[in-house]
Amino acid sequence: MSTSNANFKNKCVTQVNCIFCESLLCTRGMKAVLLADTEIELFSTDIPPNRTVDFVASCYSTESCKCKLRDIACLKCGNVVGYHVVAPCKPCLLSCNNGHFWMFNSEAVSTLNRLDVTGLNLLLWGDLPELDDSENEESESPLEEECIR
Amino acid sequence: MAVVPDSGVLTFSIFKWSSYSSTYLPENILVDKPNDQSSRWSSESNYPPQFLILKLERPAIVQSITFGKYEKTHVCNLKKFKVFGGMSEENMTELLSSGLKNDYNKETFTLKHKIDEQMFPCRFVKIVPLMSWGPSFNFSIWYIELHGIEDPDVVQPCLNWYSKYREQEAIRLCLKHFRQHNYTEAFESLQKKTRIALEHPMLTHLHDQLVLQGDFDVCEELIDKAVRDGLFNQYISQQEYKPRWSQIIPKCNKGDGDDNRPGMRGGHQMVIDVQTETVYLFGGWDGTQDLADFWAYSVQENQWSCISRDTEKESGPSARSCHKMCIDSQRRQIYTLGRYLDSSVRNSKSLKSDFYRYDIDANTWTLLSEDTSADGGPKLVFDHQMCMDSEKHMIYTFGGRILTCNGSVEDSRTSEPQFSGLYAYHCHAGTWSLLREDSCNAGPEDVQSRIGHCMLFHTRNRCLYVFGGQRSKTYLNDFFSYDVDGDHVEIISDGTKKDSGMVPMTGFTQRATIDPELNEIHVLSGLSKDKDKREENVRNSFWIYDIARNNWSCVYKNDQTVKENPGKALQEEEPCPRFAHQLVYDEMHKVANAHMFPGGSCSPTEVMWCSLSVFSLARFEEKAQSEPLSALKYLQNDLSLTVDHADPEETKEFQLLPSALFKSSSDFIPLGFSDVDQTYAQRTQLFDTLVNFFPDSMTPPKGNLVDLITL
Numbered sequence: 064m065s066t067s068n069a070n071f072k073n074k075c076v077t078q079v080n081c082i083f084c085e086s087l088l089c090t091r092g093m094k095a096v097l098l099a100d101t102e103i104e105l106f107s108t109d110i111p112p113n114r115t116v117d118f119v120a121s122c123y124s125t126e127s128c129k130c131k132l133r134d135i136a137c138l139k140c141g142n143v144v145g146y147h148v149v150a151p152c153k154p155c156l157l158s159c160n161n162g163h164f165w166m167f168n169s170e171a172v173s174t175l176n177r178l179d180v181t182g183l184n185l186l187l188w189g190d191l192p193e194l195d196d197s198e199n200e201e202s203e204s205p206l207e208e209e210c211i212r
Numbered sequence: 213m214a215v216v217p218d219s220g221v222l223t224f225s226i227f228k229w230s231s232y233s234s235t236y237l238p239e240n241i242l243v244d245k246p247n248d249q250s251s252r253w254s255s256e257s258n259y260p261p262q263f264l265i266l267k268l269e270r271p272a273i274v275q276s277i278t279f280g281k282y283e284k285t286h287v288c289n290l291k292k293f294k295v296f297g298g299m300s301e302e303n304m305t306e307l308l309s310s311g312l313k314n315d316y317n318k319e320t321f322t323l324k325h326k327i328d329e330q331m332f333p334c335r336f337v338k339i340v341p342l343m344s345w346g347p348s349f350n351f352s353i354w355y356i357e358l359h360g361i362e363d364p365d366v367v368q369p370c371l372n373w374y375s376k377y378r379e380q381e382a383i384r385l386c387l388k389h390f391r392q393h394n395y396t397e398a399f400e401s402l403q404k405k406t407r408i409a410l411e412h413p414m415l416t417h418l419h420d421q422l423v424l425q426g427d428f429d430v431c432e433e434l435i436d437k438a439v440r441d442g443l444f445n446q447y448i449s450q451q452e453y454k455p456r457w458s459q460i461i462p463k464c465n466k467g468d469g470d471d472n473r474p475g476m477r478g479g480h481q482m483v484i485d486v487q488t489e490t491v492y493l494f495g496g497w498d499g500t501q502d503l504a505d506f507w508a509y510s511v512q513e514n515q516w517s518c519i520s521r522d523t524e525k526e527s528g529p530s531a532r533s534c535h536k537m538c539i540d541s542q543r544r545q546i547y548t549l550g551r552y553l554d555s556s557v558r559n560s561k562s563l564k565s566d567f568y569r570y571d572i573d574a575n576t577w578t579l580l581s582e583d584t585s586a587d588g589g590p591k592l593v594f595d596h597q598m599c600m601d602s603e604k605h606m607i608y609t610f611g612g613r614i615l616t617c618n619g620s621v622e623d624s625r626t627s628e629p630q631f632s633g634l635y636a637y638h639c640h641a642g643t644w645s646l647l648r649e650d651s652c653n654a655g656p657e658d659v660q661s662r663i664g665h666c667m668l669f670h671t672r673n674r675c676l677y678v679f680g681g682q683r684s685k686t687y688l689n690d691f692f693s694y695d696v697d698g699d700h701v702e703i704i705s706d707g708t709k710k711d712s713g714m715v716p717m718t719g720f721t722q723r724a725t726i727d728p729e730l731n732e733i734h735v736l737s738g739l740s741k742d743k744d745k746r747e748e749n750v751r752n753s754f755w756i757y758d759i760a761r762n763n764w765s766c767v768y769k770n771d772q773t774v775k776e777n778p779g780k781a782l783q784e785e786e787p788c789p790r791f792a793h794q795l796v797y798d799e800m801h802k803v804a805n806a807h808m809f810p811g812g813s814c815s816p817t818e819v820m821w822c823s824l825s826v827f828s829l830a831r832f833e834e835k836a837q838s839e840p841l842s843a844l845k846y847l848q849n850d851l852s853l854t855v856d857h858a859d860p861e862e863t864k865e866f867q868l869l870p871s872a873l874f875k876s877s878s879d880f881i882p883l884g885f886s887d888v889d890q891t892y893a894q895r896t897q898l899f900d901t902l903v904n905f906f907p908d909s910m911t912p913p914k915g916n917l918v919d920l921i922t923l
Contacts, residue, residue, distance in 0.1 A: 083249055084234040117348045119287045139233060141288035141349045142249055 071161045072189035077174040079106055079167050084140035088115045088167065092174060093188060098158060099127035105145070106174060107163035116144060128152050135165070144171040217366045219275055222358040227267035227301075227336065231256035233350060238264055244355040246283045246316065252354040254288060255341065262351055263340045265301065266358070271333040271371060273361040277308070278320040280355025285314045287346030290353065294342065295323060297334035299374065304338055314345045318355075325360070327377075333370045381913060383408050389917040391419070392896055393886035412910035414438075415903065422902075423895040426834070428827040435827075435902065447905045462514050473516045474507045479533035479552065485541050485572070492546060494523070497533035502551075504531035506570075519575070528577030529568045534594040536609070540639075542602040544572040549584065552594035553615055563615055565592035580642065589644030590632045591615070597667035599676060601696065607637040608647075608669065608676055608696065611661045629684055631661035634694065647699065657701045662688050666724035668733060670759070675702075677726065677733060677759075704762065733757040829869075830898055834891060836872040843873060 077092040089112045097103040116135040123132055129152035136143045145167035177186040229238040236254030241264070245251035255262040268274070274297055281289065292311045298304035307323040325331055337358060341351035361367065383402065387410040390399035403410070410416070414434070421430045438444065462473060480496030480503070489511040496503045506520040506528070524530045534552035539545070548568050564583035571578070585591040589609075596612025614630040634648040650661035665681025665688070679691035691705040724735040735755040754768040828851050835843035847869060857863050888896075903911045 084236075086234075117346065119346055120285070136287055136346070136349070138349060140236070140249075140254060141286055141344075141346065141352060 072187065074188045076177045076186040076188055076191060077106060078177050079108070079172045079174050081137040081140060081142070081144055082171055082173045083142045084137060085173070086115065086137060086139040088112055088137060088144060088172065089165075090177070091191065092167065093161065093163065094174075095161060095163070098155060098160065099125075104169045106167040106169065106172060107161060108165045108167075109163045111147075111165060114138065118147070119143060122149055128155055130155055142171065144168060217361045217363060219359050219361055222272050222274065222360050222362055223269040224266045224337070224358060225269070226264065228263075228265040229253070230262045230264075233257075236352065241353050241356045244280045244357075246281060246354070249282060252282070252288075252352045254352040255350045258341075258344060258348070258350050260342075261340070263338055264353065266337045266339070266356070268335055268337070268358070270362055270364070271299065271335045271367055273325050273331045273367060273370060274307070274323055274334045274337060274358055275325050275360040276320050276322050276358075277337075277339075278318055278355075278357040278359070279312055279353065280318050280357070281312070281316050282354055283316050285316065285345075286352065287314075287344060287349045288352030289314045289345050290341045290343070290351060291345045292341075292343035294340045295321075296338040296340065297323065297336065299333065299335050299371075301336055304336065307334075307337075311343075320359075330373055330377075331361075331366075331370050332374050333367050380408055384410055384913050385915065385917045388912045392888075392916075394888050394892060395886065411903075411912045412906075415906065415910060415912070418902070419899055422899050423892060426891070426895065428831050432827050438906070443907065443910075444905045446907045460514065462509065462516050472518075474505065474518075475503075477503060477533075481535055481537040481548070483537050483539040483546060485539055485544070487541055492519075492537075492539070494537060494546075494548065495529075495532050495535055502531035502533050504529065523577060526577060527579070528570065529566065536596055536598040536612075538598045538600040538607060540600050540602050540605075543605075546570040546572065547580075547598070547600070547607060549590075549598055549609060550593045550596050550612060553592075558615060558617060563592050563617060565590060584644060587642075587644050588646070589637065590635050593632045595663035596632060597665060597678075599667055599669035601669055601671075601674070603671065603674075604696075605639045606696070607639060608634065608667075609637070610634040610659075610667055610676070610678060611663060611665055611681065613663050631663070631683065633661055634659060636696075647694075648701070656703070659692065659694075659701060660688070660690075666735065668724055668726040669696075670726055670728050672728040672731075679724075731759045733759065830895070832869065833872055833894065837890070840873045844870070 071093065074093050076090075077094060078087070079089040079092040080086065081088055089106075089108050091108050091110065092106040093108065095105055095107045097105060112135075115138055117138055119134050119136045121133065124130065125132065130148050131150040131152075132146045133149050134143050134146050145165065147166070148164040151164075178184065179186040179190060226238045226241075232238055233254050233256045235250055236252055238253045240251050241253050243251055253264065277295060279290075290312050291314070293309075294306060295308040296304040297307045305324075307325070308321055310321055312319055325334075339353065339356070341353070344351050383406050387399060387402060387408070390396075390402065391410070411419075418431060418434050421427050421434065474493055475498060477496030477498050480493060482491055482493050484491045491509040491511065493507040493509065495505070504520075504522045504524050505518065506523050507516055507518055509516050520526055520528065522531075529535075529548055532551035535548050535550045537546055537548045540547070546569070548570075550565065553563070565581075565585050566579065567581040567584050567589075569578045569580050570576070581587050581589070590596070590612070591614045593612030593614055596609055598607060598609045600607055610633070612632045614632055616630065631650045633646060633650045636645050636647055637643075638645070648657075648659045651658040652660055659678075660683065662681030662683045666677075666679055668677045669675075670677060674695065674697055676694040676696060677691070678694070681688045689705070690703070692701055692703045694701050723737075724733055726733050733756070735757065737753045737755070753766060755764055755766050757764050832843055832846055832851055835846055851869070852866070857866075
């Protein structure tokens, strides 16, 4: 998925806006690269963006790995701005990552580095308070009976 | 002079809008730029009312509307919308109610532009989005084009007709108002001057006899004649079916143990012989093992009889469930094909698809084939469908999941399930032909196979109708027909446009039957999966599909799930929702028997029409005011005869009637300006009720002048 654990405390907290309609998407973004293809830059966040995006279409997987993904779109303009990792695959989960499951495509967003309380320094992820890890994953339908009789 | 006027693109401008968000202005719909995500109108929210009102440069006949799209699918596309049109902003009529597919293709829809074959013009067109493909997202429209006729030579006469039509309807409303209030002179004067008819002469005569003369006998004759002349047929055909469940409790003779009725089971099969009104039941699964018992139920006698406790012992099929049967009523033969084998026994038992026929009169089983697959027919399948074509002596089977041998336990889970295609069996020759293979292609003649679907054969138009079903984890919504003589597939609905609530929910274990005479398909649904709620609920719902009109209507829906009301009395009124049940249809007697333990049936209700009782009641009520004693005698003697005392509703209504004898006439409040008395008012009300049964072309306008007045 993304960069290693040790580094992320020093990363900047970015504000993420929709590039199409300029509405605010998220205030806790982190610039990262895709594990599967380090050429691809994106912005990730840990908490589900609230009331700014919603899911579109259904789950899918890419060729690079077996992670189950689902696209998200900006609620204001309906354009796809990123995706959510519904269920990570084993290899990705075991490798180093920042533990974020919500991603924004860099071409779909415009970002701003946030400043800390003083207004003089950049706000870093290390400065942010810890969060409860309460992910709201999709529940799969239970294994269905082969034949109903 | 049959010159078809040219239809062209109409020029319009944006007149009004409900809202817009960001840079997504209404004007953007005038431009078609599919690759620009900003070239659209987008509402500010999806809270109603949201709309766009377009103003045409000139009044025109608006014949069609085209929606442009974005180059990719987009959640803001309109899943549901309505289009209105009219000559003025306040006075618009609905021209279209539909939805867009969520793709990148332009879509064109025909708009209503005629009233009774006469074209009418519009100056304003209003587009009202109702739902987008992503329920939480706003509405977007990318591009709009309107097509129609602008030529003044064509439009002007239509405008003239439209004005004249409005004028005429206004006068008719006045006439109706005058007559209701007995302003006789005004009525006659207006009618004489304009020569406009308020209604068909027959109804004028009825009004005269009923309201003015109060001659109920003549009125009865007039209504009787109307019924005989078929004038009420349009009304009757539009009436909804009313479901009526009645539990069938078969007779059991004294001394018989539990053996005189089939035990509880699922995955069994039932067929009905409509000629002898006998239902045949074979096989099934009792929770522990497959069954091989064979029963017949006589509808007339209301009694089960066991034909065989174990058909295998009589050269018939071994115990099985999830097989399919069909009956050839003409030749009095029953066929059975397919069965389900648990994965644990699939390796040990033979996977040959045996095919049997039972001759009712000879009471013998014949093995037609040890393995239909070897004969060019289907492999061993379960949850398939089978239909009988008695006329050409053919059997059609489609779908079902093919049972395969497992290499190991792991393999059975991960291997792709295979589904069986469409096959025909020529009974006379005893041969099979493959008509359509299972195909995931979307060609016009391709069919996708599935399990748990419904398939019915229409004996009149000689088509197979297939709908619903499941393919692995996907629930299929499509509906297609197959012309058996022409070898042609016709897609009725590809299942992408879904109006939730307007068509049966994607369900599994739907059971359907067909009536070729009424041209209807009846569907009873058990287990159904509500895509939005993501639960699987067992609920009863009964739907009727009108083949000619291509529309579904829900006759009955039980919204309660099994868990919600375990102890409720509902279970006594109707069978509790269930699945793996069976449904047979007696098309001769128009009764559907849903074989559900303990059993149930429902029938369409006839229109409750009794002209005699309507006039008898009117007579009674008028007498009650003037001659109470005579009215009482009338009630006890004449009226009582017309009541069905076995019907609790009718009896209750009858018992309430005597209260009219004690009502004082001061209950009636005369309206300020007219001299209408209670009798006149009641008779007018009765007339208005009777008018509803006649076709609209004969009746006065439905509205009333006073309703146009707003505070």
